[in-house]
Amino acid sequence: MYTFSSKLKTFSFILMIVGVLGIGYSFFTAPKDINDVEAILASQHGHHGDAHAEGAEHHDAKDAHVNTAHSEDAHAAAGHDAHDAHGAEAHEAHDEHTHHLEHVLHQLQNKPWAGVYVAALFFMLISLGALAFYAIQNAASAGWSPVLFRVMEGISAYLIPGAVIVFLLLVLGVMGSHHLFIWMDKDVVAHDHLIQGKSGYLNGPFFLIRAALFMGGWIFYRQYARKVSLAQDEASDNLNFKKSFKAAASFLVFFIVSESIMSWDWIMSVDPHWFSTLFGWYVFASFVVSAVTVIAMVTLYLKSQGYLEYVNTSHIHDLAKFMFGFSVFWTYLWFSQFMLIWYADIPEEITYFVTRIEHYNLPFFGMVVMNFVLPVLILVNTDFKRLTWIVVLAGTIILCGHYVDFFNMIMPATVGDQWFIGAGEIGSILFFMGLFIFVVFSAISKAPLLAKRNPLIEESKHFHY
Numbered sequence: 001m002y003t004f005s006s007k008l009k010t011f012s013f014i015l016m017i018v019g020v021l022g023i024g025y026s027f028f029t030a031p032k033d034i035n036d037v038e039a040i041l042a043s044q045h046g047h048h049g050d051a052h053a054e055g056a057e058h059h060d061a062k063d064a065h066v067n068t069a070h071s072e073d074a075h076a077a078a079g080h081d082a083h084d085a086h087g088a089e090a091h092e093a094h095d096e097h098t099h100h101l102e103h104v105l106h107q108l109q110n111k112p113w114a115g116v117y118v119a120a121l122f123f124m125l126i127s128l129g130a131l132a133f134y135a136i137q138n139a140a141s142a143g144w145s146p147v148l149f150r151v152m153e154g155i156s157a158y159l160i161p162g163a164v165i166v167f168l169l170l171v172l173g174v175m176g177s178h179h180l181f182i183w184m185d186k187d188v189v190a191h192d193h194l195i196q197g198k199s200g201y202l203n204g205p206f207f208l209i210r211a212a213l214f215m216g217g218w219i220f221y222r223q224y225a226r227k228v229s230l231a232q233d234e235a236s237d238n239l240n241f242k243k244s245f246k247a248a249a250s251f252l253v254f255f256i257v258s259e260s261i262m263s264w265d266w267i268m269s270v271d272p273h274w275f276s277t278l279f280g281w282y283v284f285a286s287f288v289v290s291a292v293t294v295i296a297m298v299t300l301y302l303k304s305q306g307y308l309e310y311v312n313t314s315h316i317h318d319l320a321k322f323m324f325g326f327s328v329f330w331t332y333l334w335f336s337q338f339m340l341i342w343y344a345d346i347p348e349e350i351t352y353f354v355t356r357i358e359h360y361n362l363p364f365f366g367m368v369v370m371n372f373v374l375p376v377l378i379l380v381n382t383d384f385k386r387l388t389w390i391v392v393l394a395g396t397i398i399l400c401g402h403y404v405d406f407f408n409m410i411m412p413a414t415v416g417d418q419w420f421i422g423a424g425e426i427g428s429i430l431f432f433m434g435l436f437i438f439v440v441f442s443a444i445s446k447a448p449l450l451a452k453r454n455p456l457i458e459e460s461k462h463f464h465y
Helices: 006-028 032-046 056-074 080-139 146-154 157-173 185-192 191-198 204-234 239-266 279-304 313-343 346-358 361-379 388-415 423-444 455-462
Strands: none
Touching: 006 080, 032 080, 056 455, 080 146, 080 157, 080 204, 080 239, 080 279, 080 361, 080 388, 080 423, 146 204, 146 279, 146 313, 146 423, 146 455, 157 423, 185 191, 204 239, 239 279, 279 313, 279 388, 279 423, 313 346, 313 361, 313 388, 346 361, 346 388, 361 388
């Protein structure tokens, strides 16, 4: 039995406390009105920031106002008609300036929520990915992996609190507490015919029903799979093993459908004017490679503490192969989606990538380096896949890269060009990392680390590649 060390438990609590402070600070410092926005922009761009604060739109607005004033002075004698025309132009410029400030206000108010949402979704999907990988092993009757089953079950335990948190964030969006999903804003929908056409699908009640159904299905399978896995340890026959096989096969059908719809609902719908038929697979590849990476890193940690005596370098090698393979698979989907949309150059599709290349250039292309170039270079050698420090290095890069991937999926549509990784984003990562560590290792400590009555356990114990 694994004992959750007091040092690791304390570390998880410290992460959560520091994370809460960072999240709280980001909400506290978010602007409350357009006066706060003007002050923020002035501090960012100097005393003349109002002239060129956030792009040509604001600059043009002030120029129009100044030109209008000069025009009125130069042509004061031209009559009341000219004066009224210039006054109307100045008023229009002022309205445009105010509208821009309100737009920036909404983006900056979205930023703390978006930081929390990205981190909450990322860690929840890691646990879901571990559950899916576990189901694949059961459905395939894989002989190499049963010694790792309790690690996978422990990681999947986070799915319960993680899903609850994400669901609460979705409920708050429907209630109007945040505006990450613009299709939930009635004022926006009233003036957007495209979103109106999707309102039969994108509406609050149906959105939450789908979320509850998917999360409920995932959690039900996780709890059932855990129950029969523990029951198999005490059984005298293989009935529970057969139940695990059937449940895993059924779950995978439900999972692949629900995962695709989930990716449309919770991620793609933050930008409801854009869609991609590859998106479900793309999101799947991102969180599954992250999940396999976490399985490998938790396994290596437990091994370093003297546990998992039957796990050998061949098991680590296989996990590293999956890390390598899914990294290549993610890259294939990323390039397919990017290349086809870019080449077709259809305005309503290309805007997705134009926004990211213009305003998120470093994270957009940086994640390709972190998620493909570096993992492939590090893990391409067979011998490297057996070295602990190499696998940890590659895993750290992969996890950071795929967090940035989710950051790129959510932030451009919710905060526009007002992004930066600050206290809110770092605090969210730390809080959910601490919660993840606490829940996962608590679950691992509650059952023997070896699924001793699994019919394939002996094959797994003696697995060598």
